[in-house]
Amino acid sequence: MKRTEYEWNRVSLIRNGKPWFPVMGEFHYSRYRKQDWKKELQKMKAGGIDIVASYVIWIHHEEEEGRFFVGENCDLAHFLELIQELGMLMFLRIGPWIHGEVRNGGFPDWLLKKEFTARSNDPRYFCAVEKYYRKIAGIVEKFLWKNGGPIIGIQIENEYHGIPGMCKEEQNEHMKELARIARKVGLDTPYYTATGWGDAATGGMVPVMGGYCEAPWDSRICEIEASSNYVFTRERDDGRIGTDLAIGAGCDFDSSKFPFLLAELGGGVQVTAHRRPIVSGKDIGGMSLTKIGCGANLLGYYMYHGGTNPLGKYSTMQESKETGYPNDLPILNYDFMAPLGQYGQVRESYYQIRRYGMFLKDFGEELCGMNTWLPSGNSENPEDCRTLRYAVRHNGEKGYLFINNYQRRRVRKNFGNQSISFMIGTEKVTFEGLNIADGDYGFYPFGMEVGEAVLKTALATPLCRLQNENPVYVFYSDTDPKYEWITAPKSVDQVITITDKEALYASKLILDQEYLAVAEGILCTDQKEIVWYECPEKECPKIKIYPPLQAVPQGISEVGTEGIWTVYEITAKPIEEEQRLSVAYKGESAQCFYEGKCIADDFYNGQEWEIGHLEELDIEKLEFKINPFYKKGTIFLEVPEPEENQAEIMHKTVKRVYTYRLEI
Incomplete structure (x- = not known):
């Protein structure tokens, strides 16, 4: 079997020569109990996650110098075995400094007692890093992509601005030396990345960006400025990230030479002692929609799964002012208000993100090649709550209209009976009858190919395609979808429209064919079984499925229909x-x-x-x-x-x- 090839160009990641729009989710293995890793990874995969990202946290592995711990929750090899077994991919963020709200930013205490300065260009520091990287390489070697494993990417360092007195050239040389050491010890992968926000040095590696709905690291104890992550803009930098440790402006790279990739789109935020926001599903859903409309071609969520800080032998492991850092955090709790919480509990943001993941799996390849167009009256002021926010991604013939009327912690104007028009080449595209209330966000297609049919416009959002003998295109809308066709579909069954709520709880079942199922909780399939995690009901829970199951598994029975759906009841007992x-x-x-x-x-x-x-x-x-x-x-x-x-x-x-x- 030919190995999949991974590359990148200035527009997107490339898989087997074709544009690729994956979804990535951060899950720190050393902050979660080993016995549940497989279950939690299955839940992530069912949520649309293609790539698992994780920091390798130095202090978790080597709290005592020379004793590199790989047991219990630090069993990285087993974590990678499970990722490979589930057919997922991996991005390792190897530091050595990672921040991650960890004690010393992940550095062991003993390292900071050495005669050299950590994160400097001192050869003695690089020597210590090489020993650490060699330990990682020894564990992960067989899991690297070149050896048939799931690890396709390595991130070097995090938010690197050097030490006081370093010039930008010295900072970039530092990053290049870390990458050279990593490759020297065998950590060779198709992708090498570095965080690019806040003018951080990237050393020529592919920059990855971020964006959070709040800034609990901000030192102020007041309502702060509205987040710019809800406005459509060509600016990739979220100027609020990392401002507790370094102040940077802009980016240290030419954005025209690199794809717009997000590695730290906030799946939530971690509370601090002085700032304690509450993150909602719409906070994450609206921000994600906006970033896609801005041209992002990778959604990477930090955190996607929360966890618990381990207790060290000599100290606690959380970030604290006692260790010289700006914030105090809980000793144990690293829930992050993430889509999957500290104990694996499912949140509304999980469902919000899953809708985008389903769309991107089926339509992301084409979306990657679509540029972003912003209207001349576009406002990039997040405090402007009276200007309609929209953007268009298109390839000169077809594309999507993105609308966001959601701004966290602000009330926006309602826009009734709106008409939006724009030119694509020599053709005028018009969407009429848009009623956009405060808090609404979504995207609508134009020129979209639906099998052999061509959709002119619609006020419905594409969710997925059931790729069976007769493919079915699934859209969702709570209003009149107003499908207008250039070429109409041959069968009325080729397009189905479900409600927004149904789409929120919808997932694909891959059995003898592809089905669409609607149920609260998380449904996982692998052609041999259906596993339903996080089901809130003990007795006879129900699932709506389209089309009807051809072969009904044991422990499930058909109890009726509801519109296009066949309703099934689970008669089996929970395991x-x-x-x-x-x-x-x-x-x-x-x-x-x-x-x-x-x-x-x-x-x-x-x-x-x-x-x-x-x-x-x-x-x-x-x-x-x-x-x-x-x-x-x-x-x-x-x-x-x-x-x-x-x-x-x-x-x-x-x-x-x-x-x-x-x-x-």
Whole structure:
């Protein structure tokens, strides 16, 4: 079997000579328990993730100099085995400095006690890095793409600005030397990248960008400026990333020579002691839509999956002011309000992102080659809430109209009965009857090929294509889709339209053919079985499927129809029940103890605190410490502040989710 070839050009990543638009999600293996890695990776894959990204965190592996730990949750080789088994790909972010809200940015304490300065061009520092890189190379060698493994990319360093006194040339030489050392020890992959925001040095490697809906590292304790990540622009840099550690402006590379790739599009944000935002699914969905409209050709989410900081032998592992960093973070909690949370719990943002992943799998190759056009009246001011925001991606013949009327923490004007027109070559494209309320965002096709038919315009969004003997194109809309055809489809069954909510909970089932299923939770298939994770119902949960199943698995029965859908009920018993404790409290922060050991902690932000991985514990024996809320005005909250000295549990609720396995 011929090996897949990976390359890149100035527009996009390339796979086997064709443009490729993957979705990448960050999941730190050393921040999650090994026994659940496979399940969580399956959930990521079902969410549309093609590439798993992870930091290799030096202090997690080598807290003691010369003792490189690869057991338990640091078993990187096993993590890579699972990625390969599931048919996923891997991007290793090997540092040596990674930030990642880790103690010392990931550096072991012993390294910082050496006579040389870390992150400098001192040969002694490079010598220490080479030893570290060799350790990584020894573990991952057989998993590199050149050896038939899943690792297609290496990221060097993170947000590199050197040390005081370094000029830009010296910074770039530093990055080049790190890349040279990595290749020298055998870490050779098709892609070598470096973070490019904030004027960071990239050393000529492919720059990857980022963007977050909030900035909890910002030192101010107030409402900050509206995020620019919700406006359509050609600017790739989010000037707010990394401003706690370095202040940079613009980019240290010619953007015309590199594709627009996102490695740190925020799947959420991690709260800090002084800033505690709440991230919603729409925060992530609206930002993702905007970045696609701006021309991004890789969506890489940080974090896609939350986790828990390990406890070190000599110290805790979180970022803290005590270690010279600007922010204090929880000792254990690294939930990040991510699409999949600290304990694998599924969030609304998971469903929002999955819709884009489904679209990109089926239509991303063509989208990669489409340029972004911005109207002359386009406003790049995120505080401007009265100008309609839209952009067009097209290839001169066909494309998509992107509209975003969502701005986090702001109220935008409603736009009723709007008409948007623009020229594509010599042809005028017009969308009429658009009713765009505050908070709406979406994209609509024009000139789209639907099999042998050609769609002129539609007020419906393409979700996916069921690539069976007779392909079916799936769109979603809550209003009149207004399909206008240049060449109409031969069969009315070639196009189906579902509701926005159905699309939110929709996933493909790959069985004897491709099916579309709608269910809350996460459905995974591999042609041999259907596994339903995070199902909220214990008895007889239902799934809507289109078209009807040709072969009905054991443990499932047809119970009726609902429009185009056939409704099935699960009669099998769940194979797993997972308990999570939801704690509503008011205070500054909280800890949960079991038999005297702190097993979970939280910084109050107004949301209920969820605690998982309780299957082997007696919930009745959990003990809680609620730390009183101190002087008002010392923390930024998006909810009303608790009363001074308030430390109170309002209520505790046990939530249960279930896993079903249906063999084909």
